[in-house]
Amino acid sequence: MKKKVLFFIPSLEGGGAEKVMVNILRRADKSKIESVLMLLSPIEQSPYRELLPEHLRVIIVKRNSDTCIEKIKQCVKFIRVVKKENPKRILSMLTHTNILAIMTGISLGIKVTVCEHNTLGELIKT
Secondary structure, eight states, X not given: OOEEEEEEOSXXXXXXXXXXXXXXXXXXOTTTEEEEEEESSOOTTOTTGGGSOTTXXXXXOOOSXXXXXXXXXXXXXXXXXXXXXXXXXXXXXXXXXXXHHHHHHHHHTOEEEEEOOOOHHHHTXX
16 A cells, blocks of 8 residues: 655755755655655746656645745645645655644654755855
8 A cells, every 4th residue: 555755845946955855756666655745836937847757746835925924824724735635754855844844743643754955065154
């Protein structure tokens, strides 16, 4: 029986973490894993869009503006979608989506794996 895994990243607009996410999705064993990709912004302009597996279902949980209220609404939408999808695990990348994934996983009893990406040169400037 396949296990549903929700892969969560803010966008696929380009960058190292986004490329890693695409590579993981491309190599996920389709016979064992039902992959679902959740993004917080549209995918149309993504340089990685064409590299995504054909079978992959993509869910966009976007917001109408950058106001605090809209960001809170987006978080609530995310939690509702996760509850509806009922994955066995969430795999998340990048800080703010990792935090949201962890909070959601705790509240819904879903296992969460997070991956943090940093640019070492930026970190040592301080």
